[in-house]
Amino acid sequence: MLLLVAVLLPVLGVLLYHLAHGRQMARDFASERVRLLAHTTAGSLEHLLRDHEAVLQRIAQRPMVMALDGQACDPIIVEFVKLYPEFTNLVVQDLAGRNDCSYLSQKITRDQLSGIPGFRDAINRTSMSVGGASVGPLSGRWISVLFYPVKNAQGQATGLISLPMDLVQLGERTLGSLPQGALVVVLDGSGTILLRSRDAPAWIGRPVPAEMAHLATSQAQGSVQAVSADGVQRLFAVAPVERAGWSVLAGVPVEAVYAEANAAFASGILLALGILALALGLAWRIGRGIVRPIDALSLAASHVADGQTSTRVQLDSAPRELWAVARQFNHMLDARERAQAELRESEERFRTLARLSSDWYWEQDADYRFVRFDGRVLDGTGIPSEGYVGKTRWELPALNLTPDDWARHRALLDARQEFRHFEILRLGPDGQERWGAVSGTPIFDAGGHFCGYRGVGTDITEPKRLEQERLRLSLHIEELSRRMVQAQEEIRRRFSRELHDRTSPNLAALRINLDMITKASPAERSTEVFAGRVEDTRALIEDTTLSVREICAELHPPVIDCGGLFAVVQSYAQQFARRTGLQVNVECQHGEVRLANDLELALFRIVQEALTNSAKHAQARTLTVLLQLDSSPMVVMVADDGVGFDVENALKARHTAGLGLINMRETAEFAGGSFTLQSVPGHGTRICVEI
Template identity: 25%
Template sequence: MTDLRQGSVVSLHSDVKNTSSSAIPAMQSIVSREFFDAVFEQAQPMYMAQPDGTVIYANTGYKEHFRPGMLELDDEASLPALPADHMEILRRVADTKAVETKLVSLQAGKDVEYFLSRHFPIFDDAKHMIAICGSFINSTRQVNAEAKLRREKRRFLDITRAASDWIWETDADGRLTFVSDRVVQAVGLPPLLLKGKLLAELGIFKPEEDGSNKAENAIERHVPFRSVPLEIQDTTGDIKIFNISGVPVFNEKGRFTGYRGTSDDITARLLAEDEALSSKADLEHAINEITSKNIQLEVTAKKAVESARAKNTFLANMSHELRTPLNAIIGFAEVIGLETFGPISDKYREYVGDILNSGKHLLSLIEDILDIARIESEKIPIEIVETSLDGLIADAYVLVQTHAVEKNLDLGSIRTKTGINLAVDPTRCLQILVNLLGNAVKFTPEKGQVGIDVDVVDEQFADITVWDTGPGIAEEDQQKIFEAFKQAHEGVYSRGTDGVGLGLTLSLKLAKLMGGDITVQSSLSTGSRFTVRLRLVAPDDAKKK
């Protein structure tokens, strides 16, 4: 027999040769080969080896599972050594002389088999260890079942953790027998301190609207209950609210053994719901206030519209009533001035001239008031047609020329040859230009200058700028002059001039009605530049004359 480290083994026979061990003859005196075959060949896999690792015996089951090569060898030949993991166990048993139990695995194709192995020493009468025996019980089904059970348990725990914050169990008396570890995160107490307590001792069940306790009633009747709020004070003194759900448990004989259930922390959700309800109430209150204010605004706006309509109607009626006798006054003054019924003195001729000038001025103011009233009531007609800008400038120039000559003003910078066609209402556009040129002439000192510049913007608009060398307008007053009646009371243009301050207001409104605008650039002592922006005729627009 060679050393175990060389990996050789000997088989056990009735006529074993070349062995120096005293164990073999001693065992052969007790048992025979037939005894081993009868007792062990049909048993679970097993082996028997000397303390030095020399295999004395290995049954067919062991050979098939752990050493298939042994099946090809005859009984007299040297057999392969034990697998490495078995050798490690054998050495420990040889050293400790104690029984060792271990679960070992074996790769069987694509599958893995598991064996519960028991390795124990064999002693002779003198308490000398003469052999080590190992038996293997196939535990694959048990191991797989236990592994499956562990997976199912983990799966159950994962689902439970995902569905609830902590789980619990009670006995038939309603006292807690199990609480999951996550209860520590929920209430700050370890499970050990909660075991033995009633659920009702953990906190206060929130009663139903009728005052009943849903959970306690269900527990008394051994029926399920779901989502019953339980208020628990944690270790920090904060109140947390949990939804408690439970189902009764009965044994195979139908005897009630307790409850199992889950608990969900709904504190944050309830706080969010309370905040949402509070926000909803605040929002509804704000909406009610806004609705009330809107109603008030609608009433106020309606009154304002009615007031404006009444004002415009009044102005229109008054203007009409004033214009009729005023036309008669102007007509009679013209007849007197023509001396139709006989000559008049120079003094009377002067009076007649004053009557004519004042009457015409008053008639102009009345027309402006009527136009303002028509615009605000959206009754002023606007007819957009293709119109020559040069013709409009020339007509406006003629209307202001007499007054300009009287003041010795230089009008040489008025451009009348632009070749530009506008998409405007010609009557209203001329009215704007006359207003702007008239103001420039009116407020520019004697021997000053008045001019018109024209620029094309983005091939869509024409900027027509009427400029003068008059006194200018302070920046803080530049928007005020476009408000009705400002000139007569607050505007800088009121100094030493007549009028009621409707010209610029009317001009701006007319420009906007034609899709344009009027802006001003001015500073004191440097003059003013009023720019009216009006639309050009589009290339594909139908031409109107």
């Protein structure tokens, strides 16, 4: 009896140790899960604020925004608002609250804006600042305002860009999909609630409850137990949102954390007590002769339970039945060892193949709901695996699929057929579009009953992007080729017109003179009239020769071959000034720099077209050509002091007018550079090419 107790007590101790260890592992797992939830939520908010700051920074650097002219708002704002409706409430004002540039039906006043938390602090900031929770003066909803300074050319703050964020909508976007029973609260630096995953409208703007106040200032890296406002004991973790000075509190119910461990603990205790009672009962019925074999079997079982699978039962003497049990036990361990080795090899082979052939692996139950995800599903779709589990594929929004598409896909699943390369476009929480291609095959149990689907998925975002870029470039090349043919035809027509207008009259006059010279009598050839006609013929020949040379020089100036871009531009500017009467200034500090022949000719054509356009349309008095041939990027700029024009209207009319502008832009792009056009009515025009 004592021997039996001595053997069973260590076994029970080991069992209790494992049960207690399982309880601690459950707490550690829950702590890691709640910490991951807090940091994931904080990361999502940090990413959102970083994206908004980048957008506000680019808007603040726009020249028309920096001008802070309420009568000349930057049109890019309305275009941007059309593309991104969350920026509809964006307001640009100077520090006095005037020159409001926004597209709201009702303008916000200086007094209303100054009453928003964070406004006065934002005036003295050099970067984006985030205000606290407040009720929007126009919308009447809880908001938090992003402020970004607008600076002048000297770097001084002259205005503010304000962008209200609807806190209820922000909470729905970032806290929409949480584990059951989870609670996430976002606080500002003063401990005021900004976002809450439950009953957000009733809690936003209120201070954090006293029982949770110490969590907002906690520096612990792990998790802390606390009672939330609803009276539920939860396990909380804290994560900071550095960019806004916010804190994210995430918690899960303690009862749910320990439920499975407690059940296992209770079952283990009952099992241990049952085993103990059974062993004591059997001890009275068997004799001391079988104690040692049973001890050997018990010890071997304990070792196997501890992971020592190489253990085998060794019996010196025992009843026949125990010998049979020992042999079967050892045989079972041998078979188990072989099966585990084959399973490990199979799993490793499967993981290797899955890793090489796809980005993630998935499984669905018989109702087509996801039950498992392995791999880089977050990187591939923008949605973590937790966002898929428990849902069907069509419950998650897809940008490229219609209800009819989903109906055809469901019909294929209901027919229990395989599917391959089913492409889905999804929008992740970070706002980025991601393409994924999934393939699947049905699963049946041993009885032939349908159990679900399993398959793999591949991130095809980059191939899709490259295909779209290839298509865009193909269309662009096609358009450029068509324009090039049009430009060549225009050059031919102009050459034909110039050749006809400048040489045909002279050639006709030459023919008349030559006919009269050949028909003149010897007496007429000695007269002054005859001499004058010969002199007139010589003058016509010289004028025709000069016209042909000028036309040839305009088509391909010989100066460019020997003198380079600066020499040919300077020569053409002098001829252009004599022909038009305009003052043309050419500036170049390093005129000796030579470029590739094709590049020099392309840049000269751009200058030539720009000067011609100014002479035709600008009503300018002075034109300036600036060449920076030694800089990086290389710059060619042509500016005039003419009447200017509306650039946006000119670009809209590109299919009916502005062929010269289109030719210059496409010539710059052919040369591998960029083309910039700046013009304001009444303030001249500037064309800049950078290569």
